[in-house]
Amino acid sequence: MRNDIRAKNDVVEVDVPGSKSLTQRALVAAALADGESLIRHALVAEDTHYMISGLKQLGARIETVDEGLSVTGTGGAIAANGREIFLGNNGTALRFLTAVVCLGRGRYVLTGEKRLCERPVGPLVGALQEMGVEISCSNNCPPVEVAANGLKGGCLTLVDIESSQYVSALLLCAPYTAKGIELSLEGNIVSAPYIELTINVMNDFGAKIIRTGRRHYLVGTQHIYTGRDYYVEGDASSASYFFLAAAVLKKTIRVNGISRFSTQGDIRLLDMMEQLGCRVESGPNRVEVIGRALAAGDLTLDLGDMPDMVPTMGVLAAFREGRTKIINVAHLRIKESNRLAAMVSELNRIGIKASELPDGLEIEGGRPHGADIETYNDHRIAMSFAVAGLAAPGIVISDRKCVDKSFPEFWRELAKI
Numbered sequence: 001m002r003n004d005i006r007a008k009n010d011v012v013e014v015d016v017p018g019s020k021s022l023t024q025r026a027l028v029a030a031a032l033a034d035g036e037s038l039i040r041h042a043l044v045a046e047d048t049h050y051m052i053s054g055l056k057q058l059g060a061r062i063e064t065v066d067e068g069l070s071v072t073g074t075g076g077a078i079a080a081n082g083r084e085i086f087l088g089n090n091g092t093a094l095r096f097l098t099a100v101v102c103l104g105r106g107r108y109v110l111t112g113e114k115r116l117c118e119r120p121v122g123p124l125v126g127a128l129q130e131m132g133v134e135i136s137c138s139n140n141c142p143p144v145e146v147a148a149n150g151l152k153g154g155c156l157t158l159v160d161i162e163s164s165q166y167v168s169a170l171l172l173c174a175p176y177t178a179k180g181i182e183l184s185l186e187g188n189i190v191s192a193p194y195i196e197l198t199i200n201v202m203n204d205f206g207a208k209i210i211r212t213g214r215r216h217y218l219v220g221t222q223h224i225y226t227g228r229d230y231y232v233e234g235d236a237s238s239a240s241y242f243f244l245a246a247a248v249l250k251k252t253i254r255v256n257g258i259s260r261f262s263t264q265g266d267i268r269l270l271d272m273m274e275q276l277g278c279r280v281e282s283g284p285n286r287v288e289v290i291g292r293a294l295a296a297g298d299l300t301l302d303l304g305d306m307p308d309m310v311p312t313m314g315v316l317a318a319f320r321e322g323r324t325k326i327i328n329v330a331h332l333r334i335k336e337s338n339r340l341a342a343m344v345s346e347l348n349r350i351g352i353k354a355s356e357l358p359d360g361l362e363i364e365g366g367r368p369h370g371a372d373i374e375t376y377n378d379h380r381i382a383m384s385f386a387v388a389g390l391a392a393p394g395i396v397i398s399d400r401k402c403v404d405k406s407f408p409e410f411w412r413e414l415a416k417i
Helices: 021-032 047-058 091-102 120-132 167-178 193-203 236-249 264-274 307-318 328-336 341-348 379-391 400-403 410-414
Strands: 012-013 038-040 061-065 066-071 106-109 134-138 143-148 154-159 181-186 208-212 218-221 229-231 252-256 279-283 286-290 299-302 323-327 353-357 360-364
Touching: 012 410, 021 047, 021 091, 021 134, 021 167, 021 236, 021 286, 038 120, 047 061, 047 400, 061 307, 066 229, 066 264, 091 106, 091 143, 091 328, 091 341, 120 134, 120 154, 120 167, 120 252, 154 167, 167 181, 167 193, 167 379, 181 410, 193 208, 208 229, 236 252, 236 264, 236 286, 264 279, 264 286, 264 299, 264 307, 307 323, 307 341, 307 360, 323 379, 328 341, 341 353, 341 360, 379 400, 379 410, 400 410
Parallel strands: 012 252, 038 229, 154 181, 299 323
Antiparallel strands: 038 066, 061 066, 106 143, 134 143, 181 218, 208 218, 252 286, 279 286, 323 360, 353 360
16 A cells, blocks of 8 residues: 555545455455465455464465465365364354365364354354254354364255355355255345355356356356465445545545445445435546535435445434435344444434434434544444544544454555545
8 A cells, every 4th residue: 555645636545455355255265275376455454364364274374475365275175173263253254164164074163252252143053054064053143163074065045144144155165065055045135245246256266156046046066166366356345434534525535446346235335425416436446536515305225235334324424414314234233343323322422313223223414523432343433433533523533443353554544634
């Protein structure tokens, strides 16, 4: 990342790291692959450190090199060293590796910080039990204990799941099962774009996924992963905080390393920015948001496919005249924090009337004022309210370090604005 500020015609440029979602999926595929991979522009942050540590315990060799991360895969031969796999508060790593260890032989225990052990994994455990795995968890949550003897695969149906990560975990492992996986999804599926992200990474590493319907997936065993050179595009979730800054400050901010045509679902935030009056321009590897007066009036936003954008849009709603309802995000109560309760508490703290809905938030826009913000050890709460502090002097973030989970350079980039 560059340290300079380049402002031409009042354009401020910032940089974002590689996508956390793509980095973690690419790491799993590369760790299972035959041969060596180079993952360029990978996110190096707290969450990816936990993922890397877990994959190393399972036999992958992962090293930091000048170009990114060098990964020597296991060819699907998962090691069992008997040590507990500790994954901090990385829910993605916990769910992905819960499925990965089932490919091995031996005993595994996956656990993490107190908050991770309050986040559900039961539906994934149940699906693995259906495939004959001896696996258990505690009240649907970690720690997860596995007595693995390979993963046979088979036909599965998941209904009304609260995390798309269960689907991604099963798909990522499918090429290494005994007979492949046939997976059907029914009912409400949150964060569906992340499933597409998983399929894209699997295809990039050589697997073949057959879709016989919108929610029906077949993954055989004829095509396993092959090591490759893989570039991670910029993180759309991290970019959102600078899109937000452009909107609330009515500035022009150019975010390098991301494209409007990204496959990441969170890039759809730009459509909402335009709906609210901002102008968006995009190049092959940059997005520029030109902030303008925000449209007033009552607005309902369905963020079920992009739940990580709720703190971002919640703060934007605080600066907009009118009532904003954010719906279809009840599952945010089981993220790094209870994000719905956290947003209500901290919005109220800065003078904005906000309340919880059964499946979301209701926010009355106004004039935010300064306050000390509690982050609940949640990186997205910290970064969203840090941007609010650019427009409402006196906002102080209590735990600045929690952003290391996904964006260690956040404060440096924010200082450019």
